[in-house]
Amino acid sequence: MVRLTGNTRGYRPMAGALLILALGLAAAPAWAQQTWSGTQSTEDDWGGDDWGDDPWASEQTGWQWYGFVGGAAAARLHNDPAVDEDYPLAETRLQIEGERVVGDYTATIKGDVWLDGVEDGGRGDLREANLQGRLTDAIDIEAGRQILTWGTGDLVFLNDLFPKDYVSFFSGRNDEYLKAPSDAIKLSFYGDANLDVVYTPRGEANRFITGERLSYFSPRRGAVTAAPPAIDPDERDDWLDDSELALRLYQTVDGVEYAGYAFHGYDKQPSAVDPATGTPYFPRLSVLGASLRRPAAGGIANAETAYYFADDSGGDDPNRPNEQWRFLFGYEHEPLADLTLGWQYYLEWTQDHDALIDATPADQRRYAPDEYRHLLTNRVTWQLLRQDLTISLFSFFSPSDADYFFRPRAEYRFSDRLTGTVGGNVFGGEDPWTFHTQLQDNSNAYARIHYNF
Numbered sequence: 001m002v003r004l005t006g007n008t009r010g011y012r013p014m015a016g017a018l019l020i021l022a023l024g025l026a027a028a029p030a031w032a033q034q035t036w037s038g039t040q041s042t043e044d045d046w047g048g049d050d051w052g053d054d055p056w057a058s059e060q061t062g063w064q065w066y067g068f069v070g071g072a073a074a075a076r077l078h079n080d081p082a083v084d085e086d087y088p089l090a091e092t093r094l095q096i097e098g099e100r101v102v103g104d105y106t107a108t109i110k111g112d113v114w115l116d117g118v119e120d121g122g123r124g125d126l127r128e129a130n131l132q133g134r135l136t137d138a139i140d141i142e143a144g145r146q147i148l149t150w151g152t153g154d155l156v157f158l159n160d161l162f163p164k165d166y167v168s169f170f171s172g173r174n175d176e177y178l179k180a181p182s183d184a185i186k187l188s189f190y191g192d193a194n195l196d197v198v199y200t201p202r203g204e205a206n207r208f209i210t211g212e213r214l215s216y217f218s219p220r221r222g223a224v225t226a227a228p229p230a231i232d233p234d235e236r237d238d239w240l241d242d243s244e245l246a247l248r249l250y251q252t253v254d255g256v257e258y259a260g261y262a263f264h265g266y267d268k269q270p271s272a273v274d275p276a277t278g279t280p281y282f283p284r285l286s287v288l289g290a291s292l293r294r295p296a297a298g299g300i301a302n303a304e305t306a307y308y309f310a311d312d313s314g315g316d317d318p319n320r321p322n323e324q325w326r327f328l329f330g331y332e333h334e335p336l337a338d339l340t341l342g343w344q345y346y347l348e349w350t351q352d353h354d355a356l357i358d359a360t361p362a363d364q365r366r367y368a369p370d371e372y373r374h375l376l377t378n379r380v381t382w383q384l385l386r387q388d389l390t391i392s393l394f395s396f397f398s399p400s401d402a403d404y405f406f407r408p409r410a411e412y413r414f415s416d417r418l419t420g421t422v423g424g425n426v427f428g429g430e431d432p433w434t435f436h437t438q439l440q441d442n443s444n445a446y447a448r449i450h451y452n453f
Contacts, residue, residue, distance in 0.1 A: 067096040067453060073117075074172035074446035077426070081441070082215040082226035088444050089171040090117030097128070105133030118213060127181050140188040147179045148186065148198060150248050150261070152291045152302035154379060155394065156346050158326045159261035159289040159306050161246060162198075163268055165207035170214055170425055170439060172446030180207050193251045200244040203236035205282055206268040217438035219367040220278070224432055224441065233270035233280040242266070256294040261306070263287040272311065272320040283311035283320055299333025315352020318360040318368070325349040332379075338387065342379040347372065367433045374400045388413045396436065403429025403436035421448040 074089035093114035100107045110128035115121075130144030151160040155178075168177035182204045189195040209216045211227035218225045236242040244265025251258055263286065270280035289306030308324040315322045326349070332342035350356070353371040360368050376399070381392045389412050396405040409423030424445045429437030 061101075063098045063100045065096060065098045067094065068450045069094050069453070070448060070450035072172060072174075072446060072448040074425075074444040076441070077424075077443040077445060078441050080215055080226075082211075082224055083213075083441070085118055085213075087118060088213055088442060089173065089446060091115060102131070103133075105131050107131050125181075135187075138190045140190075142186040142188075143184075145181050145183050146186065148182050148184065149179055150196070150259070152259075152293050152304045152330065153328050153346075154330065154332075154342060154344060154377065156328055156344055156375070156377060158304050158328055159248075159263070159287065159291065161244075161263045161265065161268065161285075161287060163204040163206050167207050167209060167213055170209075170442060172423070172425060172444055172448070174421075174448065174450075180204070193249055196246075196248040196250075198246040200246075200265070202239045203242040203244050203266045203282065204268075205236065205266075205270070208269055214439065214442045217433045219364060219433065224438060231270065231280060233282065234274075236266050236282050256292060259291045261287070261289040261291070267321065275319050285310065289326075296331070297333070299331055302328075302330045304328040314355065316355040316359040318356060318364065322353070322356050322369075323351040325351070338383040340379070340381040342377075344375075344377040346375040346377070348375075366431075370400050372400060374398060398429075398434070398436065401429060401434035401436070402431070403427070403434045405436045405439075417452045419450050419452070421450075422446070 069092075071092040072089055073091075074087060076086055076088065091114045093112055095110065095112045097110040098108070108128050108130055109126075111124065111126045113122065113124045116123050126145060128145055128147065130142055130146045132142035133140070135141050148162040149160055151158055153160070157164070162182055163180040165177050165180040169175070182198075182200055183202065184198050184200040184204075186199075187197045189197075208231075210231040211225060212230050215224050215226040217223070245263070246265070247262040249260045265285060266282040267285045268282070270282055272283040273280050286309040287306050288309075289304065291302065291304035293300060293302040295301075305328070306326045308321075308326065310321050310323045325347075327347045328344060330342065330344040332340065334340050348369075350369050350371050350373075357365060357368060376397045378395045379392065380394075381390065383390050389410070392407075392409050392411075394407040394409075398404070404427070406426040407423065408426075409421060411419060411421040413419050422445070424443070426443045427436050427439040428443075429440070432438055432440070
């Protein structure tokens with residue numbers, strides 16, 4: 001992510017974002033029609049007639065462009081003593097995506113630019129820039145900047161060790177922005193079993209909470225805190241030396257999807273601390289896992305597991321994470337037309353927990369993870385008004401941490417191109433150092449509007 005302009009002193013986040021949003025939406029239809037006439041958004045196919053190749057259509061030549069213009073704003077539901085800013089999100093955004101066929105390959109580029117009222121300036125993010133195609137009849141390649149994801153979890157990730165953007169996710173941006181891009185080479189081999197190999201020449205970290213937009217709990221300070229100073233870890237940014245490798249072997253047999261996973265690289269969070277300097281860093285991490293998904297009782301059931309081989313195999317160093325077993329069980333079904341329900345149970349089992357507690361200073365032990373962390377999730381999605389209105393609620397609840405996270409949302413499709421969304425991110429719990437309770441003062445309500453072209 002890059003800064004496009006310098007700071008703009010005196011710029012008020014909400015007023016600036018809403019003014020630019022109003023001007024942008026007023027001009028967008030004509031501007032989009034003049035500049036990108038004859039193209040469609042991927043979100044514009046609501047019952048269209050694109051059922052395959054048209055033998056009478058001319059072959060695609062040149063770049064095909066589409067995207068959206070829109071705005072979003074979110075206001076805190078509570079006063080946050082650690083953060084002066086009342087709005088975790090206030091922006092006007094333009095996304096442009098293009099693709100072009102080049103021989104047997106397809107070139108794709110997708111980028112966002114936006115005016116950020118929270119950070120007072122312009123920003124940009126190149127989300128995709130890659131070339132994909134077939135090397136042989138049994139091997140595909142995708143090389144360049146791309147969004148990568150796998151695993152069976154719904155907003156719960158075990159074997160998906162690709163970078164996430166939790167700042168966007170917790171601030172009220174579209175769910176698309178939870179997945180951060182990777183600069184990688186992906187090879188896909190097809191046969192009796194299928195194999196994906198992803199090589200990342202430089203380790204890609206999560207876009208994690210640093211304290212600059214959202215507050216968090218600091219065990220060293222013993223309180224919820226924010227920038228300054230912002231969390232500034234040692235980066236894993238050396239090409240080749242800090243590379244990562246991920247593998248997925250998968251196949252479907254009699255309607256059951258099986259997959260095995262392997263990863264060798266670095267933790268996506270700066271979960272370790274150099275005791276000499278107090279500087280956080282990204283420790284080495286290796287993961288082995290498996291999953292399956294199958295029809296069951298009129299719905300879809302899934303199970304997934306992963307073992308995290310941490311940098312500290314003995315478990316007696318409180319400055320580095322312990323090894324963990326992770327398990328996930330889920331089920332989704334549609335009891336009524338246009339109503340979908342989903343449940344998940346997730347378990348983190350910390351290994352060598354007794355050694356970790358014994359090695360942790362007495363005044364820090366209450367912040368140490370429980371040996372078993374349980375998490376329950378529930379998704380409810382209901383489509384109404386000929387599916388123009390979608391109402392959903394995603395709930396996280398941890399009985400071991402005694403904390404929760406609710407994500408209500410309502411989205412209305414005014415037309416094939418214009419969509420409005422309102423929703424919220426509501427955190428709470430008992431102890432301020434648990435995962436969701438630490439974000440309690442970041443609870444917010446948001447509104448977004450997108451015009452697709």
